Amino acid sequence: MGNNKAEELLKDVPADIIGGSLIAAGVYNFAAAAEFPIAGVNGIALIFYQLFGLPIGTMSLILNIPIALFTFRILGRHFFLRSLKSMLIASTLMDTVAPRFPVYEGDRLLAALCCGVLCGIGYALIFMRDSSTGGADFITLSIRARRPHLSIGNIMFVLDVIVILMGTVLVSKNMESLIYGIIIAWLLSTVMDKLMYGISQGKVALIVTRNGSEICLAISRRFHRGSTLLKGNGGYTKENRDVVLCACNKKQMYGIRRLIKETDPSSFLVIMESSDVVGEGFQKE
Numbered sequence: 001m002g003n004n005k006a007e008e009l010l011k012d013v014p015a016d017i018i019g020g021s022l023i024a025a026g027v028y029n030f031a032a033a034a035e036f037p038i039a040g041v042n043g044i045a046l047i048f049y050q051l052f053g054l055p056i057g058t059m060s061l062i063l064n065i066p067i068a069l070f071t072f073r074i075l076g077r078h079f080f081l082r083s084l085k086s087m088l089i090a091s092t093l094m095d096t097v098a099p100r101f102p103v104y105e106g107d108r109l110l111a112a113l114c115c116g117v118l119c120g121i122g123y124a125l126i127f128m129r130d131s132s133t134g135g136a137d138f139i140t141l142s143i144r145a146r147r148p149h150l151s152i153g154n155i156m157f158v159l160d161v162i163v164i165l166m167g168t169v170l171v172s173k174n175m176e177s178l179i180y181g182i183i184i185a186w187l188l189s190t191v192m193d194k195l196m197y198g199i200s201q202g203k204v205a206l207i208v209t210r211n212g213s214e215i216c217l218a219i220s221r222r223f224h225r226g227s228t229l230l231k232g233n234g235g236y237t238k239e240n241r242d243v244v245l246c247a248c249n250k251k252q253m254y255g256i257r258r259l260i261k262e263t264d265p266s267s268f269l270v271i272m273e274s275s276d277v278v279g280e281g282f283q284k285e
Contacts, residue, residue, distance in 0.1 A: 012082070015129045020090035021097065021134065022122030027056060028098035030115040037167025037181040038115065039160030039188070041067070041135025042094075051173045057094030061087065064134040071138040079130065081083075086126050086213060087134040107179060108180060115183040119190025128196060136163070151193055160185035162254055202274045203253040205246045207260055208280050209267040212242025218263050219244075223252050 004006035006087060027046065031038045038046055045059035063085060092216060095137050104111050108145045126133060133139060140155045147155075168174075209215055225245040253271060260267055 001227040012085070012129050012131065015125050015130070016086045016089040017093070019122040019125035020086070020093045020133070022118045022125070023090055024094040024098040024114040025101065026058075026118035027189065028094060028103075029101055030104050030118070031184070032056070033105055034111040034180070035177060036108075036112060036115065036184060037170060037186050038042035038107045038119075038165045038169060038178055039156070039163045039181075042133075043047045043160070043163040043167055047170055051275065055095045057091035057096075060094070060133075061091045061137060064138075067135055067138050071142045074142045079132075079141075082129075082131040082140070083134055086129075090126075090133045093157070095106050105252075108176075112180040112183050113187065116187025117191055119184075120188040121195065123188070123208065124192045127192070136160075152194075154189065156184055156192070157189040160189070191275075202247055202249050204274045205248070205253065205256060206270040206272070207244040207267055208269075209247070209260075209264045211246060211264045212240065212244050213240075215244050215260060215263050215267075218259055219246055219256060222259060223256060224254050225252060225256075232246040 022044070027038060027042050029037075031181065032049060035050060037043060041060050041063045042056065044063055045054075045056045048054045048059045049056045068084075104114065117203045123133070132138065136156065136159050139159060143155050144150055161182065164178065164185060167181065168178040171177075184217060207215060216229055219225055219227050225246060225248050227244050230243040230245060232243040233239070233242045246256065255267065257271070260269055
């Protein structure tokens with residue numbers, strides 16, 4: 001048990017350092033200099049930085065205290081302690097490491113793109129280790145605990161827009177900064193969702209056919225991909241049919257589609273997008 005915890009810690013700390021460094025660079029080296037209103041508690045801390053010169057990381061920690069106390073019971077002790085570690089690392093990197101690197105002062109659109117991508121990757125790395133950087137992350141995950149059908153990126157985007165509007169009104173006070181802030185929020189949530197859910201994206205085929213066993217065998221032989229044979233009954237014709245369910249990656253689906261038409265030209269095929277495929281041959285849970 002002790003060895004497992006030590007192994008988990010060895011995996012968590014590098015992820016926290018890399019993720020925290022990317023977030024710190026996105027916020028301090030790109031957003032702060034361009035006076036972008038950004039999202040979350042870092043966005044609120046950035047308002048204090050731009051108005052009063054207070055350190056972003058330190059302000060984030062202070063603002064996180066009431067949020068952490070409020071969401072502690074919902075998220076649980078284990079997640080809270082893991083997040084506390086990530087929070088401390090990210091805040092320290094924000095105030096000590098990021099200021100040592102050059103601040104980008106070029107094109108504002110490039111700054112917005114870099115901020116969104118860097119922060120999106122950073123947050124995804126930390127979330128994928130079952131942790132967070134606190135603040136709006138706690139609120140986001142608390143909402144998702146109650147509404148699991150909502151994606152983290154979508155919840156975060158809504159919360160982000162609220163903070164961005166605050167930053168625009170209090171600091172930049174111009175429409176251009178608001179637009180850049182929304183671009184950052186959208187890009188951040190998109191990159192994060194793609195990294196967290198897009199890695200295991202795939203396709204799902206439902207094939208209604210008279211030759212289910214033959215199609216299953218052909219898919220297995222040609223693509224080394226398993227399938228499931230179900231029994232169906234026509235709602236109108238009342239005729240019995242085989243229904244083949246097959247999950248595969250996007251590259252394989254084109255070949256499977258051709259194979260099905262070769263094997264049974266009269267078959268009925270439905271191809272669906274799958275945001276997450278977990279199991280043998282795909283992502284392990």
